[in-house]
Amino acid sequence: MTTPTPRKTRGTGRPTLEEVARRAGVSTITASRALRGLSSVGAEYVDRVREAARELNYVANSAARALARAQSDTVAVLVPSLTNNVFTDAIEAIHTVLRPHGIEILIGNSHYSRDAEEDLVRHYLASPPMGMMVTGFDRTEAARRLIDASGVPCVYMMELAKAENVYCVGFSQHEAGDAVAKHLIARGCHHNAFIAAQLDQRMLQRGEGFRRALQRAGMHEPDLEILTPAPSSIGLGCELFRQIMTRRPDVDGIFLGNDDLAQGALFEARRMNIRVPEDVAIVGFNDLAGAADCVPRLTTVRTPRAEMGRTAAHLLLSIMRQESVPTPMIDLGFELVVRESA
């Protein structure tokens, strides 16, 4: 004898918490608490509820939960680019840490635009995520205020803050630039150029570190800097390398603000029959895929992208749980990887 299943007119048709509770012989709220692992539920109930949920293939309706709690199991991650593996590496690591906690990651790509980032902040804060992670500190005043006023826990990635009261995970871009300059100087390069594109704050900070070190050594030549807001690319690296070497053939050391630019320089050097590192030493930044394999193998600065993502995610987790964190600022450092090009 079969009872006809009543046709539901609304809803998803999926099993609900109420059905789980009924099957387990407890109240809905007890089922809710049992499934959430709240300690105030008797052990015998917990098992019964879990069992019932399993049998029914129960999955909590996240919309209902979000509505009831006035918050969703979501973390918004704002990056300036998805093309640049610097950020996808970090995102991967964030996923790895947060997914097991049932947290969904919303990726916002600002395309290196402050205004676009402000829109994203506004958008995500409209349905407050339980936390957010943003890239660096360069944003509109409005975006800054929105984040602060939202009360949503926020971790800043990729840079170190000046202030004490912000949670950040990164490394000193300035020191990294400094290290590159010192390496070039120690190598005996006398005319050191700096080539940068995109001109986001991190790029500028490493440029500043590089410049300062040259100045301290009395070797800074302002006209040996090429800074363009155009997006970084291998092609642009080719172009700018040719430009500087044509204008100043005596340049014997170049720091290109990232590996794309540096790879382009390597290619163009070959086309121009300029030997690397004999005629000119070349240093990149980030140690992306390929840097270790090109000809000559690229000397560059390895940045801890995955580790930043992982650490930032763990930090955010702690803050969201209101745990006390040892230090709000985590410096993960960097490493100058000396290979063949410089």
Added chain:
Amino acid sequence: MTTPTPRKTRGTGRPTLEEVARRAGVSTITASRALRGLSSVGAEYVDRVREAARELNYVANSAARALARAQSDTVAVLVPSLTNNVFTDAIEAIHTVLRPHGIEILIGNSHYSRDAEEDLVRHYLASPPMGMMVTGFDRTEAARRLIDASGVPCVYMMELAKAENVYCVGFSQHEAGDAVAKHLIARGCHHNAFIAAQLDQRMLQRGEGFRRALQRAGMHEPDLEILTPAPSSIGLGCELFRQIMTRRPDVDGIFLGNDDLAQGALFEARRMNIRVPEDVAIVGFNDLAGAADCVPRLTTVRTPRAEMGRTAAHLLLSIMRQESVPTPMIDLGFELVVRESA
């Protein structure tokens, strides 16, 4: 005389639809309809409601909406990698199309694992998105069934389906491999190798196209194929190039299944003092950044990543709106870009 604002104990504290309605002097449901642009609302009301919403800075609570409609304004996009720009390019385009429609994109990265993808399918389908986009057709039977049974509109990207009843946007990987073989043959290459890694279906399909063309020309040599499931990378390209040239120095044409592998081959060729294309012609796949700038400039197959993303997103939009679509299968083609390496 000021009335003290009642402190809300629950909820987000954000303005609700009810407040908007009250301010506009209509019922909540009329406000709801007005804001959603349902034609059954008098024009005068629409303006009043919109005005009130603007004044209150009203943003609909997406959780409440999702709960009431038993569906969220969300599209899940499943890709095998975020490191490979093939997929980030597509994702970018999808974002561009879907964002203006208020649709949030959930990115699932399967890391080229069928099991991981099945988990993702299960996860996303647990809170059904309004639509989903997946990569190719190679998945577990369970994942396939879950998608079909869910009733969630789904568009398949990157490949063309055999069946008629699936919505897909891509190009023929098989034909692309065929085109590469023909080019190498026309160039006069007699011993043509195929080097592939990762071994996802698309890679294998272009390999098959390549192989068939060689067979038709009576030029296929089985031992000139290196297929490894290891992840593609420039470094691996170096390694495999050295391997094949050491084993068979008479090879004079190589199709590497993607640009990473090909770039590695170019580097290693230089290290081995093998001239490209004089000694061996090299063809890559995808035309990623750098292909046009390396030395020698890489001959490769340009694939329509952004266009696939854009087109797939528009197609999904149509399906979700239940509009009739002219054709479920959209072939965007590819283009052999002949540069210097072959």
Added chain:
DNA sequence: CTGAAAGCGCTTACAG
């Protein structure tokens, strides 16, 4: 074209 009622599926807040 407009609205009062009910419901979506959870969790909070209050009792016991």
Added chain:
DNA sequence: CTGAAAGCGCTTACAG
């Protein structure tokens, strides 16, 4: 430790 009630903020379904 457990539960009945109320509420989160929308939309669906039914009337008029």
